[in-house]
Amino acid sequence: MAELQTVTVLLFARYAELLGTATLQMALPEPPTAAAVVAAVRALPGGLSVPESPLVAINARQAQGGDPVEAGDEVALLPPMAGG
């Protein structure tokens, strides 16, 4: 039986507005990838407005969808950046 891992998901800007929250705690079967976290978020109400492959960060560092996520990691889904 797959063990569940809890990760913290951070949402920002448009994604946070559309999902109605800036933080989620998600339990996923191990070992999840960043893409699996995104898919789980997209399955939530309002989640389809998040693209299939958004920019993601794991523990505040930019990551790729295939990167592994460990229990306790912070996964951020980042809308297109608009600094400056």
Next chain:
Amino acid sequence: MRVTFLTEAPLDLAELVAEVSAPDRGGIATFLGLVRNHQAGKAVVRLEYSAYLPMAEAECAAILAEAERQWPARLAVRHRIGTLHVGDAAVIVAAASAHRAPAFEACRYVIEELKRRVPIWKKEFFQDGGVDWVEPQ
């Protein structure tokens, strides 16, 4: 007191110039990004800037380090977050080098990289009451 790259306080150009200045650096290039009063033909009243702070701080530090590796220059950057009005400076970059060419080039590099990869977002509030998240092409 450790300096942070992101702040809610108004930005100070003189402070950044002082940070990069040295007697052996004769050329200082600066860039200021201000809130302008229009976007796609619509009048803008204010912007709200937000950020993923730990990653934004780390990326700013990385960008400055890259610039200082590529050019013989000293760099500084500050980005403001929170509510900004037309004319407010949202970002300032300062670059100092012995000569002007590296100063200009390093300054340009920092602002271009910041816009490309620092996790900052802005929400626009228009005079007609409309609100929109800015999404660059």
